Amino acid sequence: MPKRVHDENMADNAADEEAPPAKAPAATVACEFCGQTFTTRGMTRHQNKCVKKQAHDIAAAKKPRCYRFSILNEGVFENILKFLGNQTLTKLQMVTGDRYAQCEPELAKFCCKCENDNPVILHGL
Structure with a gap:
């Protein structure tokens, strides 16, 4: 029976093939109201509770609507x-x-x- 020869390059390649592939990092998005960063999945949950967004929504609801007419006389x-x-x-x-x-x-x-x-x-x- 022939003797096994150990090659360092083969050992490194074999270890790389057996390792699981690295996960891609989750995409992050910054909240447009408070600036905190969240994953895209967590953004919806955050915006339901974001204090600055709630204050913005209340201010927008109180803002009076104006309609513009061109007045001739x-x-x-x-x-x-x-x-x-x-x-x-x-x-x-x-x-x-x-x-x-x-x-x-x-x-x-x-x-x-x-x-x-x-x-x-x-x-x-």
């Missing part, structure tokens, strides 16, 4: 003030850009995108 401004009495309709029209039956035709010429969409209502027929 005082008569139009007066019509806009009358029209703004129904805020729900105003918000709905600004978001959707549609025209509704309760929309005043005089004001629609200046603030609604749909002034020509419905000529029957526009001319009061």
Whole structure:
């Protein structure tokens, strides 16, 4: 029986092949509110409890919404003030850009995108 020859290079290669592959490091993300870093999995849990995020959400909820109208003259401004009495309709029209039956035709010429969409209502027929 031949004698085994020990080669140092073979021993090192064999040890490398038997070792389990190294795990890739988990991706980390910084919280945009407090700056702490978390894994992507832990970020959702953190943002549910983050004090600075909760303070930001409360401040955003209290911020008043403003709507901008281009005012041509005082008569139009007066019509806009009358029209703004129904805020729900105003918000709905600004978001959707549609025209509704309760929309005043005089004001629609200046603030609604749909002034020509419905000529029957526009001319009061």
